[in-house]
Amino acid sequence: MAYVAARGGEQAIQNAEALALRHLQTVRPEDIAWVEEHLSLLVDRVMGEGSLYAPQLAALALAQSGGDLAEAVLLLRAYRSTQPRIALAQPVTDASLTTVRRVSAAFKDLPGGQHLGPTLDYSHRTLRLELLNGTALQLPQVQQHPHPAPRSAPGIAGWLRQDGLLGTWPDSPSTELPDITRDPLTYPAPRGARLQSLARAETGGLLALGYSNMVGYSGVHPTVAEVRLAHTEVLLTHPVTGALFSAGRARVSRAEILAPLHSETTGLSLGMCGTLGWNETKLIAGGVLDLAMDTPNVHPALKEEFVLNHTESVEASGFCLHFKLPHYVTFASELDRLRSAGTALPSEEVTS
Amino acid sequence: MKLADLTHARTDYNYAFLDEHAKREVRRALLKAVAVPGYQVPYASREVPMARGWGTGGLQVTLSIIGESSRLKVIDQGADDSVNAANLRRFVARMTGVQTTTDALEATVIQSRHRIPEEELQTGQVLVLQVPLPDPFSYVEPSRSLARELHADSDYALLWLRLYEDLTLHGEVLTGADHPVLVQGHYVMAPSPIPRYDLAALHQAHHLTLLSAGREKRLYAVPPYTDVLPLAFDDVPFQIERQQGWVCQQSGAQHGFMNEVPQEDGRSYVLSDTGYLEKLLRQKRGEPAIIGARRKSQQDQPGSAL
Amino acid sequence: MTLASSLLLPPQLLQVGALLEVSGLQMVYGRVSAVRGVSFELYPGEVLGIVGESGSGKSTVLRLLNLEERPSAGTYRLAHHQDLFALSRQEQRAARVRDIGIVYQNPHLGLRLRYSSSGNIAERMLTAGERRFRVLREVARASLSASEFPLIRMDDPPQVLSGGMQQRVQLAKAIALEPQLLLLDEPTTGLDVSVQARVLDTLRHLQSERAVSMIIVSHDLGVIRTLADRVLVMRHGQVVERGLTDQVLEDPQHPYTQQLVHAKL
Numbered sequence: 001m002a003y004v005a006a007r008g009g010e011q012a013i014q015n016a017e018a019l020a021l022r023h024l025q026t027v028r029p030e031d032i033a034w035v036e037e038h039l040s041l042l043v044d045r046v047m048g049e050g051s052l053y054a055p056q057l058a059a060l061a062l063a064q065s066g067g068d069l070a071e072a073v074l075l076l077r078a079y080r081s082t083q084p085r086i087a088l089a090q091p092v093t094d095a096s097l098t099t100v101r102r103v104s105a106a107f108k109d110l111p112g113g114q115h116l117g118p119t120l121d122y123s124h125r126t127l128r129l130e131l132l133n134g135t136a137l138q139l140p141q142v143q144q145h146p147h148p149a150p151r152s153a154p155g156i157a158g159w160l161r162q163d164g165l166l167g168t169w170p171d172s173p174s175t176e177l178p179d180i181t182r183d184p185l186t187y188p189a190p191r192g193a194r195l196q197s198l199a200r201a202e203t204g205g206l207l208a209l210g211y212s213n214m215v216g217y218s219g220v221h222p223t224v225a226e227v228r229l230a231h232t233e234v235l236l237t238h239p240v241t242g243a244l245f246s247a248g249r250a251r252v253s254r255a256e257i258l259a260p261l262h263s264e265t266t267g268l269s270l271g272m273c274g275t276l277g278w279n280e281t282k283l284i285a286g287g288v289l290d291l292a293m294d295t296p297n298v299h300p301a302l303k304e305e306f307v308l309n310h311t312e313s314v315e316a317s318g319f320c321l322h323f324k325l326p327h328y329v330t331f332a333s334e335l336d337r338l339r340s341a342g343t344a345l346p347s348e349e350v351t352s
Numbered sequence: 353m354k355l356a357d358l359t360h361a362r363t364d365y366n367y368a369f370l371d372e373h374a375k376r377e378v379r380r381a382l383l384k385a386v387a388v389p390g391y392q393v394p395y396a397s398r399e400v401p402m403a404r405g406w407g408t409g410g411l412q413v414t415l416s417i418i419g420e421s422s423r424l425k426v427i428d429q430g431a432d433d434s435v436n437a438a439n440l441r442r443f444v445a446r447m448t449g450v451q452t453t454t455d456a457l458e459a460t461v462i463q464s465r466h467r468i469p470e471e472e473l474q475t476g477q478v479l480v481l482q483v484p485l486p487d488p489f490s491y492v493e494p495s496r497s498l499a500r501e502l503h504a505d506s507d508y509a510l511l512w513l514r515l516y517e518d519l520t521l522h523g524e525v526l527t528g529a530d531h532p533v534l535v536q537g538h539y540v541m542a543p544s545p546i547p548r549y550d551l552a553a554l555h556q557a558h559h560l561t562l563l564s565a566g567r568e569k570r571l572y573a574v575p576p577y578t579d580v581l582p583l584a585f586d587d588v589p590f591q592i593e594r595q596q597g598w599v600c601q602q603s604g605a606q607h608g609f610m611n612e613v614p615q616e617d618g619r620s621y622v623l624s625d626t627g628y629l630e631k632l633l634r635q636k637r638g639e640p641a642i643i644g645a646r647r648k649s650q651q652d653q654p655g656s657a658l
Numbered sequence: 659m660t661l662a663s664s665l666l667l668p669p670q671l672l673q674v675g676a677l678l679e680v681s682g683l684q685m686v687y688g689r690v691s692a693v694r695g696v697s698f699e700l701y702p703g704e705v706l707g708i709v710g711e712s713g714s715g716k717s718t719v720l721r722l723l724n725l726e727e728r729p730s731a732g733t734y735r736l737a738h739h740q741d742l743f744a745l746s747r748q749e750q751r752a753a754r755v756r757d758i759g760i761v762y763q764n765p766h767l768g769l770r771l772r773y774s775s776s777g778n779i780a781e782r783m784l785t786a787g788e789r790r791f792r793v794l795r796e797v798a799r800a801s802l803s804a805s806e807f808p809l810i811r812m813d814d815p816p817q818v819l820s821g822g823m824q825q826r827v828q829l830a831k832a833i834a835l836e837p838q839l840l841l842l843d844e845p846t847t848g849l850d851v852s853v854q855a856r857v858l859d860t861l862r863h864l865q866s867e868r869a870v871s872m873i874i875v876s877h878d879l880g881v882i883r884t885l886a887d888r889v890l891v892m893r894h895g896q897v898v899e900r901g902l903t904d905q906v907l908e909d910p911q912h913p914y915t916q917q918l919v920h921a922k923l
Contacts, residue, residue, distance in 0.1 A: 009434060012435055013439055075401075182396050188497075305495060314399060318403035318404025318405040320405075322404075322406050325436055327545075329609075332547070332611065333548065336593040337526045337528050
């Protein structure tokens with residue numbers, strides 16, 4: 001059957017869709033809840049790239065797509081597109097966070113301490129085969145620390161700034177708030193637009209480019225000032241009383257990366273990447289790229305335009321996969337040129 | 353008051369899926385595009401329920417201009433029944449209830465990927481072309497910000513240089529589809545990957561052509577009666593695809609852009625425009641068929657027996 | 659008129675006196691004054707040399723004359739243009755294409771290394787508006803010939819050519835439209851001595867056959883001596899001495915020039 005079937009196109013796609021979604025016929029709401037609870041970091045990755053905080057919907061997207069990440073992100077983004085905007089939340093500050101994990105590579109210890117939180121950083125990467133036999137997992141009792149970490153320790157950037165080590169740093173946050181989902185992005189991008197792009201960038205893409213910088217391409221010499229995983233209250237202003245109230249809690253994370261400044265003044269530059277959900281790979285790669293993109297004479301693959309354009313999950317995966325579509329007219333046109341070039345006379349004779 | 357009182361459950365989609373804000377923005381961008389032929393207008397392209405690269409740009413334009421009295425035709429590679437065209441048509445129909453057709457003369461809006469219908473389009477018809485790479489500089493200068501400066505300076509030397517290189521090294525210009533065109537003597541634009549044979553249909557046309565790239569977030573337009581001329585040296589005639597002697601196996605036609613279909617023992621040809629083919633076949637069978645005028649062909653083009 | 663000059667707009671008025679006048683040229687980058695009040699003239703058919711060590715500002719002057727940057731202050735009269743610095747971006751681009759040619763020390767600044775050599779020259783003409791393929795080929799041939807480049811290799815990309823050949827391609831590109839002014843920034847630096855000699859020879863022939871007005875920047879006094887009629891000596895952004903090449907090099911007055919001459923020759 002031809003790819004462009006006569007009279008069969010619509011039927012064909014319905015059949016294809018039914019085959020792909022067959023596995024969903026046995027899915028129950030409890031299964032979606034299972035995904036949400038047990039694959040929470042995957043759910044976080046989908047929410048981060050989908051730029052929509054909705055763990056249940058992200059879990060559904062993953063189940064529906066059979067685990068295809070790019071597909072799940074597309075589902076979430078398309079859904080987001082249809083949702084009305086009802087309010088802008090208050091900016092997330094350190095004070096509104098409940099930090100669950102905060103580590104810094106810059107100092108051995110710092111105010112608020114090195115707070116490991118839940119992490120597999122120091123565990124042995126062995127498969128827990130007992131789980132396949134139905135044996136219960138034996139875990140050591142988690143001990144309460146005699147001095148619990150503060151609810152949210154301040155970042156180390158403030159301390160460095162007081163010491164005069166942080167290059168240029170604005171005194172107060174910008175009030176400009178671009179929205180890359182509403183306004184076309186042009187380069188050089190406003191700071192807010194760059195951070196938004198990084199927040200929802202494709203993790204693998206950021207990792208590849210960030211890694212190239214870390215190993216030496218226009219290398220930045222990064223030091224992680226902090227990686228922080230937290231919950232934040234989503235604070236809205238009540239439309240009638242004007243009071244602040246919490247619309248709920250969301251998982252958020254951010255990293256701040258330090259590197260020496262590339263200019264006549266000595267000091268440090270601070271790179272940053274934040275995202276919805278918890279995704280340490282994205283945070284560190286993104287933070288390093290935030291610094292790399294501003295390095296003078298940086299490698300062409302690390303320029304802002306290159307990084308932000310090519311780490312867009314929905315665009316990249318869509319375009320990549322679109323090559324599957326029929327291209328036979330363009331191909332015919334190309335073949336025509338190649339066939340005629342083979343028989344063509346050298347240019348001088350053609351034009352005389 | 354609860355948070356739930358501030359919002360409402362979303363059960364239905366807005367007419368034509370996009371919210372009114374999104375549609376208004378696309379229309380404003382379209383007006384700018386029509387006012388400055390060939391100029392790429394940036395717009396905040398929305399995500400829609402299909403993947404980027406699969407026609408989301410064309411789709412957003414169609415959704416923004418479609419109305420209750422519209423009649424929609426959707427084709428891909430010239431075929432109404434291509435799976436991608438069928439999917440897009442299905443989506444718009446679902447979101448608007450619009451009447452759909454395979455007849456290029458009856459349609460008020462034609463969304464197309466990579467072809468322009470064979471029958472000459474008339475005043476009042478709108479052709480929406482799906483564009484993968486809106487910038488003619490894409491292959492020679494991939495940086496979008498640099499390309500924007502080149503357009504602003506009307507500095508197209510790099511595009512002309514590519515023609516020069518092809519002629520010097522290969523004796524022929526090698527651009528297949530998507531050959532850059534000069535619009536109203538000012539901006540050079542990417543006409544989308546339509547074959548060179550279709551470029552004549554953009555020049556001094558009765559209809560309006562809108563071109564949109566969803567992933568690249570830019571749209572542009574060719575208003576009716578606008579000059580659209582392929583970039584070519586004054587002394588090297590522009591070549592369209594060479595299909596002399598090709599005969600459509602189904603209709604017997606010896607004109608129109610054809611697909612080459614490899615066979616075990618050779619090859620056959622068939623008209624790419626399935627709506628047009630359908631009409632020719634009806635005519636052949638003695639059934640009624642209103643067939644539109646043949647588009648004007650290239651002037652003084654050797655080898656353009658099409 | 660030659661084929662190439664038939665592309666130009668109506669012939670310029672005959673210039674009596676200086677072809678080029680630069681006055682009060684200044685360039686400040688942050689806290690650094692790269693060029694501090696430089697003024698000079700160039701007469702038709704003349705070769706003016708600018709000599710100095712790196713950091714003297716000579717290359718900055720050349721870049722400014724090539725309209726690559728806007729100076730902090732100064733005026734720049736060239737041929738019929740009253741002040742090139744006062745022109746709009748579009749006007750400057752047009753003037754640069756038609757009236758100024760430049761050869762850089764580093765070919766990758768002046769050439770597209772992966773396009774054909776003839777294509778590099780064609781690009782110049784395409785920017786000037788030429789749309790006839792035949793003419794592009796003929797002018798490329800003529801310019802490459804004048805630059806003593808072997809025509810059999812005219813379609814080779816510069817990246818497969820030797821350093822000396824790459825400079826000839828740059829030269830051909832620079833003179834293709836018979837510009838008013840030819841700028842050369844260390845054109846032979848980095849080339850083998852024998853290759854240098856041959857390229858200098860080509861420049862000398864070009865100069866005598868076509869009476870091209872040139873400004874040549876070099877730290878190499880030998881090059882200056884070979885080509886320049888007059889010379890400016892620059893140091894820390896200023897002209898410290900000027901005059902006929904022979905006079906300045908044989909009998910330098912300024913202590914810095916004396917140092918330069920005795921160290922180099």
